[in-house]
Amino acid sequence: MQLTIKYFGLIAEITKRNKEQFEFSGTLINEFLETVYLKYPKLKETHFQVAQNNEIVSKETIITQTEIALLPPFAGG
Secondary structure, three states, X not given: OXXXXXXXXXXXXXXXXXXXXXXXXXOEHHHHHHHHHHHOHHXXXXXXXXXEOOEEEOOOOEOOOOEEEEEOOOOOO
């Protein structure tokens, strides 16, 4: 499946891009992350959350959308 991956904040700085297309044949967010870590090893050391369909999801979530966002920690005030 062709995924559109959006990167924000520190994640975009590490990947040096805001968005990219990704060919992926797995089914779980965890499998997707392993593929991302191969391309961007520094992300393995970085804390971030994954969103699908504008909702934060767990690593065990099945990928059902073609757009995934990697979100850095947010600070609130």
